[in-house]
Amino acid sequence: MEFVTVLADKQVKVGEDFTLCCETNTGDFTVTWQKNIQKLYCVEGKHRTGKDGKTVFLQIKKAEMEDEGNYTVTIQNRWGSASCSAMVLVELDEWRIVQWKQDPMINALKSFRICSGDIRELRFLLYGPVGSGKSSIINTIHTIFEGHPHINCPTADLTCMSFTRGFKKYNIRNLPFAFYNLMGLEQGQSYRMHPDDIMSVLKGHIPNNYTFHPHAPIDKDNRHYILNPTLNDRIHCLVSVIPADKISLMSDEVIQKMKTIRAAASKLGIPHVVFMTRVDQVCIMTHRDLTKIYRSRRIKEQMTTCSNRLDVPMNCIFPVRNYQEEVKLNEQLNCLMLEAFTQIVRLADDFVKKSYCFVFNLF
Template identity: 30%
Template sequence: MEMKTVVLNSTVTISYNTSEFNISSYDKQYLVLNFHTKCICIARVLEQELRVKCNPMFPRLECEVFRVEGIKDEAGYINRITRATQHRNSLLADVRAYSPCADLVSEIRILLLGPVGSGKSSFFNSVKSIFQGHLTRQAIVGSDVTSITEQYRIYSIKDGKNGQSLPFMLCDSMGLDEEEGVGLCVDDIPHILKGCVPDRYEFSPQKPITPKHPTFITSPSLKDRIHCVAYVFDINSMDNLSPKMMAKLKQIQKEVINCGVAQVALLTKVNNCNEVLQDNFLKMNKAMISQSQIQNVNKILGIPLSRILVVENYASGRDMDPLKDILILSALKQMFRAVDDFLEDLLLE
């Protein structure tokens, strides 16, 4: 049987016949497998790279060869991912170094509000995953027609498994429903914004919390208050919000404005991170900004385009992605800036 050769790139080839399989370049062999002697020889440079020891006299009874698929080979892809990772690490350092304006509080609180299934809990899980270095699922998520989240949760996030808590908290709430008596009760929102609702409070759609509740916080301080509200929407459902839901959102926004709290919008479940960011990873593509979903948020809530943020949560899969991290960390930075504006106004008052 004649030798068959597969060229991997300009320097590396795979050759095989009935007696031998080898991977080599024009000047050296990396791996040779002899089928007759059942021996495998690995070059020293490859041993060091793979951290294995190979005895050429020791026979191998089995050998498996895998073809790795899914690695993009278009021009510039590896370079783009490398630059994305560098930018992601720069954003990570910025978030870690954040300190609230004028040291009025040591930690800021960001409230996640949005329709059922919009990705509020998934956003918290995604943020935590970035700082843990692996995917986490602390907050329960699901796709039920009713809200999976039934408690008010105030989540702190640690920098690493045993690291210090970062200077921000994400407050997860029950999902909004267009029907009255279902989902988060609008009358609960002023109490949440003022810091009167404790962690793990059990929501009741028909019965809002009152000062008579045994865990009601009667004299909340500035650190207990909400400093920024992030309205969370599934970008794929943004064009189909019902009139009832839009009316409820405007009602909620009035309460937020009355409390003087900063506001941003967070659009989740984008289809492709590559199509969102420009090549420099600093801004969204103009085509993305002009999409109807973003324009609708601007019209409904009056939130400036610079504070309408787009992310892709870690809702599925097992691996971390620097492009997803860039969108999530960039969203956090914009939330921090909104909070600083809010705190600066308090300082002036």
């Protein structure tokens, strides 16, 4: 016995009815259904299974988030058995709106002016695990504004040690924005930054191109130390970078290091957000179509896990995708990154405004 046609993958919206069906070459068999390798227990009014001659079917009423999964049908008789499977993806109601036109966002960022004329540029600090995509974020933003693939910041994958060893500045074309990339957080002691150096970075004591020394944090006796940093020298927004497909696997040690850095920024009043990278690796729907990202059950679950592990509000988490293998620009990818970038620009500008007003009021 065998299948003449097999189950087909489905992508349905919340509340829709759908049917999975396939055809066999015989009508003499018994049928069992599974969902995610577990026996499917039919609920009256929700599921209906059956066969019509050589056709086998499963009907599901009013799709819900919990109906997403891999469905398998097995047919069996005294001559043998056969199975086939299909993936069902359920589109949730969109819970966050993205502008899927890049030009208005690019033009707004190109014409952006910092609230205080004394501040030359807004400064963003990226940090997170090795291979999470920090350097790729910088390259992706460069690519968007250059209009062609751009690689200026070396990247590491999730199995490598960090390429970043020092404190290096990356400007975005001729715009008033600058990124700084800390070395990737790793388990253990090797190549780590001293905690005091992190605070010095946030406060503006560390100059561009400084190389960190794990056992010798920079202090005022170091000739490179910026003794009296101005608001221009400080970090204006902290960006945690987390790979969506590794959130649950990250060690408690690395998570705690990230919380420590976030707490240091919070003490200084510096805003903090999370860029959740590699979203296409955790969700088939998003891999096929990035515009479905805020309809994806899987993405929402990963954002929730990220929120719980890092103690960060959901509205401070931005799923993004970086350029990796592409040789042509992708407007959907650009828009997702531009939405996240626009948010940190606004947060950094607000921080500068508040800090400037505070200093001004002292005098």
